[in-house]
Amino acid sequence: MTKAASNISNHVDDSGRGLRMLFGMLWRGRMIIGICVALGAVFGVMSASQIEPRYRAHGKVMFDVQQANVLNMEDMLLASPLFDSSALENQIQILSSTALIERVIDELELDKDPEFNPLLRVEKPSALDKVRDLVDVGATLDALRQRLSGAVPAQDEQQNTTARDRSHLVRLAVISNVRKGLSFRPVGRSRVIQIAFMSDNRATAAKIVNTVAEKYILDQQETKQEAARAATVWLAERVDELRLSVQTAEEAIETARSEISDRTGQTLEVTQQQLEALNLEFAATQAALSRQEVLYNRLTDFLAQSTDFGTVSEFRDSPLIQQYRIQLEDLLSEQSILRASYPEGHPSLQQVSEDITTVQTSMAQEAQRIATSAGLDLQGIRAQEASLLAEVRRLEKLALEQTRSEVDLRQLSREAEASRVLYESFLARLQATAAQEDLHEADARILTRAEIPLFPQSQSKSLVLTMFSMIGAIIGVGIVFIRTLVNTTFRSLGQLELVTGQHLLGVLPFVGRYKTRVRVFQYLLNKPNSVLAEAIRNLRTSILMSNVDHPPKVLMFTSSVPGEGKTTTAVMTALTSQQMGKSTIIVDCDMRRPDLSQFFTSPHGNNGLIAALHDDAPLEEAVFQDPETGLHVLMTETGGRSARVNAADVLSSQKFNDLIERLTETYDLVILDTPPTLAVTDARIISKRVDSVIYAVRWGSTARGAVVEGLKELESVGAPISGVLMTMMDVKKSGRFSYNETGYYRSTFKNSYVKP
Secondary structure, rough: HHHHHHHHHHHHOOHHHHHHHHHHHHHHOHHHHHHHHHHHHHHHHHHHHHHEEEEEEEEEEEEEOOOOOOHHHHHHHOOOOOOOOOHHHHHHHHOOHHHHHHHHHHHHHHHHHHHOOOHOOOOOOOOOHHHHOOOOOHHHHHHHHHHOOOOOOOOHHHHHOHHHHHHHHHHHHHHHHHHHHHHEOOOOOOOOOEEEEOOHHHHHHHHHHHHHHHHHHHHHHHHHHHHHHHHHHHHHHHHHHHHHHHHHHHHHHHHHHHHHHHHHHHHHHHHHHHHHHHHHHHHHHHHHHHHHHHHHHHHHHHHHOOHHHOOOOHHOHHHHHHHHHHHHHHHHHHHHHHHHOOOOOOHHHHHHHHHHHHHHHHHHHHHHHHHHHHHHHHHHHHHHHHHHHHHHHHHHHHHHHHHHHHHHHHHHHHHHHHHHHHHHHOOOOOOOOHHHHOOOOOOOOEEEEOOOOOOOOHHHHHHHHHHHHHHHHHHHHHHHHHHHHHHOEEOOOHHHHHHHHHOEEEEEOOOOOOOOHHHHHHHHOOOOHHHHHHHHHHHHHHHHHOOOOOOOEEEEEEOOOOOOOHHHHHHHHHHHHHHHOOOEEEEEOOOOOHHHOOOOOOOOOOOHHHHHHHOOOOHHHHOOOOOOOOOOEOOOOOOHHHHOOOHHHHHHOHHHHHHHHHHHHHOOEEEEEEOOOOOOHHHHHOOOOOOOEEEEEEEEOHHHHHHHHHHHHHOOOOOEEEEEEEEOOHHHHHHHHHOOOOHHHHHHOOOOOOOO
């Protein structure tokens, strides 16, 4: 299939192909469907006439949900849930609950009403009631009534059924009957629920609706009161638990404090204050130590390198060194004066020099003493630092231990405080809940009370009539579907191609129910522009185009079984080819049932195919030209020798092969009309000597299995099958079956270019 053809096919699939097929099938079976619907309506009318009038009463209740206060414990425990889409459904389930229905039954004494108690019914069910019970859940209750009333009980059941069992079963039957008559429906998107009841008694219907609403309100109030009482009990138990928890927590705190005091001897606050003071003192000591180390190092370095004590402030500020420096200056001045007056070595100069040396030595000793004193101070500061550090470490360890104890103590305090707060809160809620235990209101209220209905509800009769009519329609459609499924013939072109796996060469329309093959042939001659003529021309084109490089010259027409139109098609194809200027001859190869004699009358008498093969007559005399159509025909003689020959031997002979070759040299197109494939083996024998095999299939007549089997017979001998041909197709009907809608478009546009 080409890309364009594939696109067209996909577009066709999107154009409602399946719907047309479905509607076509239903339209063909409209009589069956109509009869089934009519029968269903008759049964529906009969059933509806037996239905007693029933009355429907209805009322309305509003489900008023109050929003809970998340800061109020009582609201969280007792308030209804917030309204959502499922809230009304939950209330409907409550309305239809067995507990509420039982309260209604007890209030109105419905178990004493024959409408609900099957034991009190005296009338026997009619045959129509039994039929209705087959599709009605009430049938179970009717059977229960018969068993309980002893109408048809088994002897063993009578012996085993106790009074309590009978009472329980009757109770269940009454509850089921009441529930069957009740219905609930939310009104729009509001919080209103409509309650309705269907009953044989109009007053009973209204009473049941009103009682259901009242019991529902009462049930809500009782539920809230029960919840409040349960909450009070729960709160009381919780308060007792919290009281013990608070007492235990406070005792644990006192025990922890006593243990901390005994172990440390002082509180954490005192330890922290001491540690803070020591840290300050330790920091000051470290600073003093640093300064003293600098001073000591500076003094010792100076003493090792210089004797000018005036350059160092510590030496310069010493009173003794200041005195020595004054003496030294005086001695130096005196030495200068003496040197000016006395020569070197003079006793006075020597004495002055000795005094200068003595002063300098004393000054150095004093400086050394100052440095030694600084070193002693340094050692003292270091000892003080070590002492302070040890004390800081001791206090830090003590503080860490006290901190851990305090953490545990604070945790105990927090737990005690939390328990105390929770205890006080629950105690207050308990007191409030106990005071308001009996003050709760229902979340629903009655909007509309049910009134006694004035007219019976006619919906059940129309529903029964509609139901039976629909059942009839379903049965009719089912019958139509079954009829379609059991049809094993080919009803569409796509189906033919899909099942056979062969290319579709053409489609020949059905031209008349009562026309014989000869009249069909005459119809083609008289109406060359008809749909049939156009179909034959399309067939010829498809055959020749099946092999463009080597167009076939010898064509063989065959089919699965007789009566599929292969001979008529072969004759019309030959005629059309002759009319188009191609020299054509048609050969009747069916020696058992030669059919060309119905179309043509040979002027040569018994001279035909058999005579030519047996050399009883030359080929030129065996072939004759029809004077009306100009078509060359080689017929098989009827009777005589043709009845005695073995067709398979003749057709497989070399003479028959030579005959075909001579005809091929003489004519542009040779058409062979052969017997059906499944009837005899002639078609398989001839198929090996032709260029193209055209397999005819009658629309809506030939079984699919027969066609598949016939094609297998030909394929087994290597026959050159060009494709299949659909014959005698009802174009209008095929449009309803067609997979690819070819029949639909043919039936729609067939008259646009051709005349019927």
